[in-house]
Amino acid sequence: MKQKLLLTLVLLFLMVLPVSLLAQAKAVKTTSTLVYGKYGCTASKYRNGSVEYTPRGTFTISPNGKYTYNGFEKPSSGTFVVDKNGNLLFKEGYFDGGKAEKIDRPNKFFLVFPTIPDNRWTCGLIENK
Numbered sequence: 574m575k576q577k578l579l580l581t582l583v584l585l586f587l588m589v590l591p592v593s594l595l596a597q598a599k600a601v602k603t604t605s606t607l608v609y610g611k612y613g614c615t616a617s618k619y620r621n622g623s624v625e626y627t628p629r630g631t632f633t634i635s636p637n638g639k640y641t642y643n644g645f646e647k648p649s650s651g652t653f654v655v656d657k658n659g660n661l662l663f664k665e666g667y668f669d670g671g672k673a674e675k676i677d678r679p680n681k682f683f684l685v686f687p688t689i690p691d692n693r694w695t696c697g698l699i700e701n702k
Contacts, residue, residue, distance in 0.1 A: 607655055608680050609636050611700040614644075616691040629694050632668070634661070635702065642667045 614629040630644025634653060640663065642649045651666025661673035663686065671686025673696060680698035 607659065608698055608701060609634050610698055610702040612696040613699040614684060614694040614696040616694050618691060
């Protein structure tokens with residue numbers, strides 16, 4: 574009887590362990606490491622047969638959940654959170670209601686927000702904190 578119980582426990586352990594490890598591996602894949610620092614942004618527009626690139630300033634993200642956009646004479650500040658996919662969701666400030674969507678290149682985002690003048694900006698890390 575004790576041997577059956579022990580065998581059952583071992584088999585249960587061996588069945589649960591791979592599922593647990595798989596769940597941990599998936600969690601590691603979906604989380605991303607956000608690099609805090611200054612990101613430079615550029616708008617691109619197709620005009621007259623070529624693409625025009627227009628600098629749109631920089632924003633800085635800090636580990637305390639705050640950001641500052643430096644595209645105006647007076648900087649605009651707000652807060653952000655990082656979702657499970659590594660995207661930045663902004664509240665308050667110039668980017669209020671916006672989202673910086675993580676793309677397949679390291680430390681790069683597509684940024685959209687309600688008051689954006691030109692559809693979408695591409696932003697990339699230019700200085701680590």
